[in-house]
Amino acid sequence: MQISAKADYAVRALVELAADSGRPLTCEGIASAQDIPFRFLKSVFRDLRQAGLVRSRRGCEGGYWIGRDPAAISVAEVMTAVDGEFFTLRGARPETLSYPGAAQGLPDLWRAVEASAQSVLGRTTIAGLAAEGAGSRDTGRGTAVREVSPAVPV
Numbered sequence: 001m002q003i004s005a006k007a008d009y010a011v012r013a014l015v016e017l018a019a020d021s022g023r024p025l026t027c028e029g030i031a032s033a034q035d036i037p038f039r040f041l042k043s044v045f046r047d048l049r050q051a052g053l054v055r056s057r058r059g060c061e062g063g064y065w066i067g068r069d070p071a072a073i074s075v076a077e078v079m080t081a082v083d084g085e086f087f088t089l090r091g092a093r094p095e096t097l098s099y100p101g102a103a104q105g106l107p108d109l110w111r112a113v114e115a116s117a118q119s120v121l122g123r124t125t126i127a128g129l130a131a132e133g134a135g136s137r138d139t140g141r142g143t144a145v146r147e148v149s150p151a152v153p154v
Helices: 005-019 027-034 038-050 075-083 106-123 126-139
Strands: 054-057 063-066
Touching (some): 005 027, 005 054, 005 126, 027 063, 038 054, 075 126
Antiparallel strands (some): 054 063
16 A cells, blocks of 8 residues: 555645644745655645645745644545545546456455545544644654544545
């Protein structure tokens, strides 16, 4: 399974916004803080803005804010916002697949993989990840990502 750079950068940018929600953050600042290529992040923000996950304002007082309550934004929703379909196999949705002969049970496996990923990523929120990151910054040691508060269904 591969997670796109676009999805990774989108989640990291939203976690950065959620961790410092008291003021707008610039794209340059987020790119620097998260070691993300600035030009790539600009295109990611375009998708996030269209999905309503970030708000922006131009000018010297401008920047980006998180668009909704970060506790209501799931990682699965972010991935769908920037990549389109959550899970595809060669461009097809798992429920549309059928294989002949000995491989006929394989689509069931792909549907189970999608359901498992949707379960974990659908209940992992941006707020939970930001809190997790704040905890590791406070203690100076990393912590494992664990399931966090339920998110709005995708």
